[in-house]
Amino acid sequence: MAGPLTSLKVLDFSTLLPGPYATMMLADMGAEVLRVEAPDRVDLTKVMPPFDGKISTAFSYLTRSKRTLALNLKQAEAVDKVKELVRDYDIVVEQFRPGVMDRLGIGYETLKAINPRLIYCAITGYGQTGPYRDRAGHDINYLSIAGVSSHCGRADSGPPPLGIQVADVAGGSHHAVMGILAAVIERQQTGAGQFVDISMTDAAFALNAMAGAASLAGGQEQQPESALLNGGSFYxxxxxxxxxxxxxxxxxxxxxxxxxxxxxxxxxxxxxxxxxxxxxxxxxxxxxxxxxxxxxxxxxxxxxxxxxxxxxxLTITEAAEHPQLKARGMVIEVDRGDGVMQRQIGNPIIFGVKT
Incomplete structure (x- = not known):
């Protein structure tokens, strides 16, 4: 797709939601994205209902505007292929637990030696350091550890299981894109790439914003339904x-x-x-x-x-028909891969003046 990032090439090793959402955003803005998927290990979003025809709606959405290459990274030939590709790519995005890419022989130091300008972004639940670096987790766990869940919901029923993946998307995906693009700007000045370490828990903790400022600097711990914006007022x-x-x-x-x-x-x-x-x-x-x-x-x-x-x-279906979102072009039609056009959520970043 045309866009301001048409000069960038991204090699995407991620699965599920955070990494694929981040690389979808980059692709929407014009970057060339090549997904590397395992031929013997199915990405769960590929088999996750509901389906549109034979295709998972989540998978077709997250893989739009991307090309795909199947590689078994446990085979030497596949590792050699990655090393060959990375010479011509600007960015690598991966979502394995810390150390997995190193064990496969395609970790940051190895790829950096091949391409010193490479920007390597690793998205994990807890980051590359700390006692939880190897621990499993999901969105609900990251929000809990980050303190977000403690001041959300109702006082008598506790924190709600949210309908959106806040830590995965608002945390992991968006912060990954910001970190990658910041590294691109620095590379324009220095010529050197770098490692971008994104922890979804860190990102969720940062989303506490005003409640976090009050708690850390003012010693005022926000409880559910106790503050202006979380149910403690008529808001x-x-x-x-x-x-x-x-x-x-x-x-x-x-x-x-x-x-x-x-x-x-x-x-x-x-x-x-x-x-x-x-x-x-x-x-x-x-x-x-x-x-x-x-x-x-x-x-x-x-x-x-x-x-x-x-x-x-509004429901999501109703929101898609709202005149404001329609005027902003937030619902688009994309070929789902078999010639049939599928309605999808558009990219919220608009460049230039839209009239």
Whole structure:
């Protein structure tokens, strides 16, 4: 695909989600990506339902715009082929546990000796160092160890199992792309490549952002439903009459005033500005009762022309049809590999002005 990264060539040894998502982003921006897959070891996303025809939707999405080469890395001929390829490639992305690529004979030091300009990115659960470097894990584990899960969810039910893979994607994939591109910029200045070590747990810990700043510097440990943005205020979700949900984020005074006026709760405007938990809970109760009076569609119509930070909770299918996401080109059609066009999520990075 055309894009700002058309000069880059990526050799991708990763499977599952974090690495493939990162290299998909690079491919979307124009990089040439060659996937190296094991002929005797199936990538789990390839057999993961649901399927579109005979193809896993996850696999066709994560492998778009990429070429594939099957190599058994335990064979000497395959190792020689990798060493040959790496002479002409800019970036290697791998997702094995630490030391696996070294044991295969194609670790960083070996490949660096062949191509000193090589940027080598290793994405792992816990990083290349530390007591957990060889430990198995998944997204839910990384979020737990990173402290993210501790202040999410409800006080009486605990942290929720999220519908998206935050540590894998927002952590591993996005930070990998940032690290790789930063290394590309440095290589333009120095001519030397380098090793980029991405830990999904590190990345998830960094996502704590404001809650982390308060805890580490201020000694204020955030608990579920205790803070402004995690359910401790009226900034929350409210169920409608038809069991759908409405998001209310009207924090600023002008928005909260408009919210209360629109809902016929003008007498409660002062509660929205109060920092007292009891005032926030009183307002939340009033909002809960009020929102339950109408259906989601009715609330959408009421707030359609109100600049109050109130929006419906949409399904993914509904979101794909939302005029804002459609205008941004966030749903694209891609050949799934057999000539049939498949709708997929587009790349959220837009270059230039889109009119």
């Amino acid at each position: 929350d979700y409210y169920q409608t009459r038809d069991q759908r949900w409405l998001s209310i984020g009207s924090l600023e005074p002008q928005f909260s005033a408009r919210l209360c006026d629109t809902l016929g709760l003008s007498e409660l405007k002062s509660l929205a500005l109060s920092q007292k938990p009891e005032d926030q809970q009183r307002l939340k109760t009033a909002l809960k009762d009020k929102v339950a009076e109408k259906t989601l569609v009715e609330w959408q119509e009421i707030f359609a022309d109100q600049d109050a930070c109130v929006e419906p909770v």
